Amino acid sequence: MFTLLVHDRSARLGHVTTPHGGFDTPMFMPVGTQATVKGLTPEQLVAAGATIILGNTYHLTLRPGDELIRNLGGLHKFMNWNGPILTDSGGYQVFSLAQQRKITDHGASFRSHIDGTPLDLTPEKAVDIQQNLGSDIAMVLDECPPGDADETTLRAAVRRSLLWAERCKKHQSRQGQALFAIVQGSTNLQIRTECARELVDMDFPGYALGGFSVGESPEAMHAALPECAALLPEKKPRYLMGVGRPIDLLVGIAAGIDMFDCVMPSRSGRNAQAFTSDGPVRMRNAVHRRDSAPLSSDCGCYTCAHFSRAYLHHLFAADEMLGPTLLSWHNIAYYLQLMADARAAIGQGRFADFHAGCLARWNARS
Amino acid sequence: MFTLLVHDRSARLGHVTTPHGGFDTPMFMPVGTQATVKGLTPEQLVAAGATIILGNTYHLTLRPGDELIRNLGGLHKFMNWNGPILTDSGGYQVFSLAQQRKITDHGASFRSHIDGTPLDLTPEKAVDIQQNLGSDIAMVLDECPPGDADETTLRAAVRRSLLWAERCKKHQSRQGQALFAIVQGSTNLQIRTECARELVDMDFPGYALGGFSVGESPEAMHAALPECAALLPEKKPRYLMGVGRPIDLLVGIAAGIDMFDCVMPSRSGRNAQAFTSDGPVRMRNAVHRRDSAPLSSDCGCYTCAHFSRAYLHHLFAADEMLGPTLLSWHNIAYYLQLMADARAAIGQGRFADFHAGCLARWNARS
Numbered sequence A, B: 001m002f003t004l005l006v007h008d009r010s011a012r013l014g015h016v017t018t019p020h021g022g023f024d025t026p027m028f029m030p031v032g033t034q035a036t037v038k039g040l041t042p043e044q045l046v047a048a049g050a051t052i053i054l055g056n057t058y059h060l061t062l063r064p065g066d067e068l069i070r071n072l073g074g075l076h077k078f079m080n081w082n083g084p085i086l087t088d089s090g091g092y093q094v095f096s097l098a099q100q101r102k103i104t105d106h107g108a109s110f111r112s113h114i115d116g117t118p119l120d121l122t123p124e125k126a127v128d129i130q131q132n133l134g135s136d137i138a139m140v141l142d143e144c145p146p147g148d149a150d151e152t153t154l155r156a157a158v159r160r161s162l163l164w165a166e167r168c169k170k171h172q173s174r175q176g177q178a179l180f181a182i183v184q185g186s187t188n189l190q191i192r193t194e195c196a197r198e199l200v201d202m203d204f205p206g207y208a209l210g211g212f213s214v215g216e217s218p219e220a221m222h223a224a225l226p227e228c229a230a231l232l233p234e235k236k237p238r239y240l241m242g243v244g245r246p247i248d249l250l251v252g253i254a255a256g257i258d259m260f261d262c263v264m265p266s267r268s269g270r271n272a273q274a275f276t277s278d279g280p281v282r283m284r285n286a287v288h289r290r291d292s293a294p295l296s297s298d299c300g301c302y303t304c305a306h307f308s309r310a311y312l313h314h315l316f317a318a319d320e321m322l323g324p325t326l327l328s329w330h331n332i333a334y335y336l337q338l339m340a341d342a343r344a345a346i347g348q349g350r351f352a353d354f355h356a357g358c359l360a361r362w363n364a365r366s
Helices: A042-047 A057-062 A066-071 A075-079 A091-096 A123-133 A151-171 A189-202 A218-230 A246-255 A264-270 A302-306 A309-317 A322-347 A351-365 B042-047 B057-062 B066-071 B075-079 B091-096 B123-133 B151-171 B189-202 B218-230 B246-255 B264-270 B302-306 B309-317 B322-347 B351-365
Strands: A002-008 A011-018 A021-025 A027-029 A053-055 A085-087 A099-103 A108-111 A118-121 A137-139 A178-183 A206-209 A238-240 A259-261 B002-008 B011-018 B021-025 B027-029 B053-055 B085-087 B099-103 B108-111 B118-121 B137-139 B178-183 B206-209 B238-240 B259-261
Touching (some): A057 A066, A057 A118, A057 A123, A075 A085, A075 B309, A123 A137, A178 A189, A246 A322, B057 B091, B057 B118, B066 B123, B085 B123, B151 B178, B189 B218, B302 B322, B322 B351
Parallel strands (some): A206 A238, B027 B259, B053 B085, B137 B178, B206 B238
Antiparallel strands (some): A002 A011, A011 A021, B002 B011, B011 B021
16 A cells, blocks of 8 residues: 655655555645544645545544444545545543543543543454544554653553554454554653564554654654654555654654644644744734735645735634634645655655755744 | 616516626625624635625724725725625614714714724714725614614604715715615604605615614514615615525515625524524434434535535534534525525516415424
8 A cells, every 4th residue: 555656865755545545655644533624624625735634533432423423424424525534543532531541451441531421442442443434544552651651651551552453453354444553662762662573573554653742852752753763664654643843744754754643733723823934923913913915925825825914813813713714724734735845855855955944944933 | 786677576686786796686695794704715605605795894993993904905805805895884883782882963982892992983984994995885874773762762863874874975985885875763664764765865876774683573574674675766776784584585575675684694503503495403403413414405505515414413512613614604505595596586477486485395394
């Protein structure tokens, strides 16, 4: 399913094919937590350049329920997104959102953060849910220790995650759905190495780095990424989960990562913060009140093509829904254009220059 | 600017031309209070069938300010709506929203409902604001008494509204902007008649009925509309302000009204209530939870073409922004399709049958 096309030092240009179409890598996946990328229609997502999106197993099994979605024809049909979908396994949310959780080797028991309903999530259940959702790429259930976990905790989480990965692989049967493994171990390279070695031996079609952007410093993550990415098979897609800021994506790409996801562009958009090639812009700032210029003059997105900073500022000042929609749209388009530009740079063997140029522009402004 | 094409009893088929294009009548105008029809992009409005929208003088002069909008090229450019715009005069909001208002023949003094800023609105100021906004159709400033006002109050309001209408007409100078007069008088036909007679003598390019849907019963409004509409010139567009439900629009059309506006389709959409040809549907109702059918099988809107009732129900249950957007879109499309169907029926001389057929379907369900 993965074709590696070009190398530029460690950065890679590739293509992933799925039953719902392909996408070029490096690629960013907008997050559609509850079967919608917040505030945008599927058509707007396509217009923003999205080719693959992410859905959340934990949220969707709580509401509306994965069996309901299966009975209605699967997640693609339910949300009217006809491109590829990757679903996470729910592991991360069990550790970050769920209440009263109890973890054993068997699985996780916890209570829903919505209404306290008691629930179980085992590796087999996580696979079943993702098979019901019908995603193109599914993830193994893993245990996600916090960024400041000690070595004993890390090793215990890795041991359990390996056990769960094997059970997920054994249980998974859906035709056309690829199951990716997740390497844990925080910034401890020794543990990451051991975890990766065992997972690589199990021969998954793709590999993710989990346990980054969970409390450790960005610098620690940046330092660890090159060696961690190098632990993963050359010929398979590499996915850095839940990361991140534009700067983190470029560091990830330089390290050899192919896929990313993060709520940041949509969440920031709802909160009136925009990403631009000249760095972040806060649309609530009064400096924009009379500004007839677009948010970003070198952006080709719908928002920048049609509206002024003054209008966007007004929408947020007046608490109008269209503000979050237009800024989420821009931010996702910005992330996806950054990926397209990165791919072009890799293709021309100038990714390091591109990376340095982006940093210089972002820093010049701040 | 108005061409009367066909009569079907009192119902009329017509066409209005403006500097930003024309529209067929009867027509419904979605309300873009704060320079946005809540939750929809201009492209989505066009897709829903909108040809003219309404902007609110009171809201826009408070925020972001009419001079700011003028300096940025006018309301059309500010909100990226290239079709016709009608602006109200602010009179209705001064009476329904503003704090500590004091009305004299000179004008209204009040405090902003947002931050208490003291403001004045005179007839001349209302015209200036609308000239700054650059709307295609502007409205005179009027005094809007409540639906239960006694005759003395009504007569005083009409006397002042006539005074103000004359001053608005005298002050208005913007090329290409049509100024419509507003007939007040509640359900008192004698007062309506006197008010209309004086305004018709002033020779405005269009006439509105104000002071309906302000607390009187729907039956009282329905009973008064035929005679009130007949008070207005045959060859000029007739606009029933702030009305209403689909049933009210059909009664208005039967009475000879050409234009309508109301927040109902978008406000109801945000609150999970949909209008359909089989009557209203509450999308939060659990009966929709597993329903794979579209909201309305005979609706051609984007929402009905692409999403199930189950998905719409889920979006509202999960408090997702896309729910209000999709349901506002559907409701506006429904209102505009109802207008298109009404125009077709008038053109074929069968509006009474169409009207009766709509009522039968709506009632069969409820």
